[in-house]
Amino acid sequence: MQLTDKFGRKISYLRLAVTDRCNLRCQYCMPAHGIDIVDRKELLSYKEMYRITRVLSELGVNKVRLTGGEPFVRRDFVKFLESLSFNDKLKEINITTNGALISNHIEKLEELNINAVNLSMDTLQREKFAQITRRDVFVNVYDTFEKLVESNLKLKLNIVVQSGFNTDEIIDFVELSKDKNIAIRFIEEMPFNGKGQRKIDEEWNFNKIINHIKNQYSVVETLQQKKSSTSKNFKIPGYLGTFGIIPAFTRTICGDCNRIRITATGMFKNCLFDGGVFNVRDFIRNGASDNDLKALFIKTVHKKPENGFVAEASRDNDVSESMSTIGG
Ligand code: SAM
Ligand code: SF4
Numbered sequence: 001m002q003l004t005d006k007f008g009r010k011i012s013y014l015r016l017a018v019t020d021r022c023n024l025r026c027q028y029c030m031p032a033h034g035i036d037i038v039d040r041k042e043l044l045s046y047k048e049m050y051r052i053t054r055v056l057s058e059l060g061v062n063k064v065r066l067t068g069g070e071p072f073v074r075r076d077f078v079k080f081l082e083s084l085s086f087n088d089k090l091k092e093i094n095i096t097t098n099g100a101l102i103s104n105h106i107e108k109l110e111e112l113n114i115n116a117v118n119l120s121m122d123t124l125q126r127e128k129f130a131q132i133t134r135r136d137v138f139v140n141v142y143d144t145f146e147k148l149v150e151s152n153l154k155l156k157l158n159i160v161v162q163s164g165f166n167t168d169e170i171i172d173f174v175e176l177s178k179d180k181n182i183a184i185r186f187i188e189e190m191p192f193n194g195k196g197q198r199k200i201d202e203e204w205n206f207n208k209i210i211n212h213i214k215n216q217y218s219v220v221e222t223l224q225q226k227k228s229s230t231s232k233n234f235k236i237p238g239y240l241g242t243f244g245i246i247p248a249f250t251r252t253i254c255g256d257c258n259r260i261r262i263t264a265t266g267m268f269k270n271c272l273f274d275g276g277v278f279n280v281r282d283f284i285r286n287g288a289s290d291n292d293l294k295a296l297f298i299k300t301v302h303k304k305p306e307n308g309f310v311a312e313a314s315r316d317n318d319v320s321e322s323m324s325t326i327g328g
Contacts, residue, residue: 177241194322
């Protein structure tokens with residue numbers, strides 16, 4: 001059985017937010033005072049998350065990304081990873097993290113065969129890091145970065161391109177791929193910051209980012225696009241690593257989307273831009289069986305909107321929630 005939508009897209013990838021809490025306060029993600037976090041009992045329990053993932057894996061989902069909020073803020077997150085790793089239907093378990101709390105867990109992640117870690121680090125400058133995240137933890141995050149480079153985990157480095165903040169470092173980041181086997185990924189900033197559109201001086205979209213890079217190098221090699229990849233990928237000839245751009249806001253990748261999301265409170269989302277389709281937590285707490293869950297997932301995925309613009313148009317409120325609630 002393979003979950004499929006009405007456009008024939010096979011859904012095989014779940015992004016699961018394990019918490020809405022975070023130790024940082026990135027300007028593009030949430031206001032300085034943080035978001036209104038929900039009561040702990042409103043969060044999915046690990047048992048519920050395990051069950052949802054198991055049922056989805058029986059419907060053809062073979063890849064899961066754990067995100068948040070900051071996943072490592074939730075107590076016993078590593079134990080949860082361990083239990084997920086027993087599900088042999090999952091071919092890949094990936095994690096997105098800000099890296100501030102994980103340097104002691106890297107060996108364990110290697111042991112658990114975690115496929116890839118996406119580390120978010122938007123600048124290579126300590127003061128700027130503190131300004132963007134409103135926390136002075138660059139030293140810890142950079143330490144994690146170095147340890148991850150040395151580890152045998154696949155490493156992707158996420159950089160939200162923020163007009164007027166870090167666009168002067170785009171080339172410094174590309175240069176990191178010179179002697180490190182890592183995937184640099186520039187992400188277009190989206191309006192998910194818990195308070196609606198943020199004032200942006202100049203829009204740094206996919207085209208602007210790639211043109212900026214192409215102006216600096218005589219040759220930029222375009223890499224073969226892996227179907228359903230979120231990024232368009234490139235390489236500077238002779239460099240060990242690669243770089244990519246995620247057109248998160250211009251949404252030119254929806255045609256090959258294989259993803260669904262479940263937020264920390266159990267809201268099922270067919271698309272990053274939709275307002276949430278139904279609450280799996282309530283359905284489970286009202287006594288749903290595995291077969292009920294399966295029937296609901298099949299029915300809901302079938303209705304996945306064609307692209308992020310259609311999804312956004314279907315909302316009855318503006319896209320203003322924080323990425324930490326949605327699960328980035
Ligand atoms: N706390 C973890 C982290 O920062 O990696 C995981 C959750 S975070 C919401 C997941 C990803 O979403 C991060 O790479 C973050 O940079 C990105 N993100 C958050 N808000 C965003 C926004 N408004 N536009 C684009 N990307 C955003
Ligand atoms: Fe926290 Fe990640 Fe949002 Fe930054 S992007 S505030 S680290 S959830």
